[in-house]
Amino acid sequence: MTSPDCNDWHWQLAHCITSHEQLSHLPGYISPTAEQLACARQYPMLATPFYLSLAKSAAQDDPIIRQCLPQPAECEDSAEKDPLGEREASPVPRLVHRYHDRALFVTCGSCAVHCRHCMRKRVWETPLPPPTDAELVACTDYLRRHPEVREVLISGGDPLTLEDDNIARVLDAFASVPTIEMLRIGSRTLVALPQRYTDELCRILGNCGKTVWLASHFNHPQEISPEAESAVLRLMRNGVAVVNQTVLLKGINDDADVLAKLFTGLLRIRIKPYYLFHGDPVHGTICFRTGIDAGVKIMGQLRKRISGMALPAFAIDLPQGGGKVRIEPDSFAGLAPDNTRMYYDLEGCAVLYPETTIANPHIS
Numbered sequence: 001m002t003s004p005d006c007n008d009w010h011w012q013l014a015h016c017i018t019s020h021e022q023l024s025h026l027p028g029y030i031s032p033t034a035e036q037l038a039c040a041r042q043y044p045m046l047a048t049p050f051y052l053s054l055a056k057s058a059a060q061d062d063p064i065i066r067q068c069l070p071q072p073a074e075c076e077d078s079a080e081k082d083p084l085g086e087r088e089a090s091p092v093p094r095l096v097h098r099y100h101d102r103a104l105f106v107t108c109g110s111c112a113v114h115c116r117h118c119m120r121k122r123v124w125e126t127p128l129p130p131p132t133d134a135e136l137v138a139c140t141d142y143l144r145r146h147p148e149v150r151e152v153l154i155s156g157g158d159p160l161t162l163e164d165d166n167i168a169r170v171l172d173a174f175a176s177v178p179t180i181e182m183l184r185i186g187s188r189t190l191v192a193l194p195q196r197y198t199d200e201l202c203r204i205l206g207n208c209g210k211t212v213w214l215a216s217h218f219n220h221p222q223e224i225s226p227e228a229e230s231a232v233l234r235l236m237r238n239g240v241a242v243v244n245q246t247v248l249l250k251g252i253n254d255d256a257d258v259l260a261k262l263f264t265g266l267l268r269i270r271i272k273p274y275y276l277f278h279g280d281p282v283h284g285t286i287c288f289r290t291g292i293d294a295g296v297k298i299m300g301q302l303r304k305r306i307s308g309m310a311l312p313a314f315a316i317d318l319p320q321g322g323g324k325v326r327i328e329p330d331s332f333a334g335l336a337p338d339n340t341r342m343y344y345d346l347e348g349c350a351v352l353y354p355e356t357t358i359a360n361p362h363i364s
C-alpha cells in the first residue's frame, strides 16, 4: 500500500490479490496445500490490496485472512447452492420479489472482495455483467405493475464496483418509478474499497431523487478504518445514511468481546448495526456456521454490555423463501399468583410488571 495510486479505487480493483503467493510478504505466510489450491479453483480468491492491508498476519487466525483466503473445508460440504430459492422468487431476470413492499435487484457479479462466506457464491460461477437498458426496463415495468413495492435493494455482487455512469443508470431507472420511495444499496466497499466514495459518487447517490440508504457489511472491528469513517461522513453530507449487516462467523466474530467492539465501533463512525445473520446453509460456507444457540447466547451477553443503539437484530433467513425471522430471547416470564405479568431482567431474574392504568376522559 505504498503506491501513490493506492487512494484511487480503479488502482485498487486493478491490483486485486488473487493467489496465495501474493501474501508471501506477510508474517505467518505458509505455502498453500493442494487442497487449498483446488478450492481456490472452484471459488477463486479476490481481495483489494486495501482489504489485505487490514490483516496483521497471513495466518488463518487473522480475521481478514480467514474471510478471503480459500480453505479446503469450503469444498467439503454438500449444501445447496441456492437454499433460499432466490431463482424461483424472480419474476423478471435479476429481480427477486419476496417481501410485500421490497424487491431485490441483482446488479452485477463483480465484488471488491470474494467473501468466503458469500451467500451468493453461485453467482461467482457465471460472471454477471451490469444490466442492459432492456433488463432495467423489464424490471421497472414490473415495479410499475406492483405499486406495493416501496423499496428496491440494489444488491449483487457489489453494485459499487461499477463505474459511476452505470450506477447512475441503475439508480435513475428505479428512481423513475413513482411508487418507489427508497433505494437500499448493499455493498462491502466501505470495508474493502472505501476509496470508491469519491465526491462524485456520493453526489450521484445522494441526488438520484429518492432516499438512499447504504447497507454495509462489516464483520470484525479490524475492518473499521479511518478511510471508511471519512467515506461515511461524505455519504452523510449527501444525505445517505448507513446501516450494517454482519454475518456471525465461526472463528472470526463468534465472540461477545469482538462483536461488542465491532458494534460500538460502527456506531462511533455513524453506522447503525441492523442485522446479525446466522449463516445461510449455502454450499461452500458451512464451515463458517456457528449454530443458532451460539448467536442467541452472544446476543444475551451483548444486551447486558452495550447500548441498545449498538445492538442489531439476530436473524435467520428461512430456506425456500420463508423469509427473514428475528430470533429474540423470550422475555415473558409468566404470571404471578395475582396475574401480574413477569419479565426477565438482564440477569435472567423474573420481575413483576404492574400494568396499572387510569381512565383518561379525553382519550377514548
Ligand SMILES: *Cc1c(COP(=O)(O)O)cnc(C)c1O
Binding pocket: 096, 097, 098, 099, 102, 103, 104, 153, 324
Ligand atoms: C433481505 C431481503 C430483503 C430485505 O429485508 P429487510 O428485512 O427489509 O432487510 C428484501 N428482499 C429480499 C429478497 C431479501 O433477501
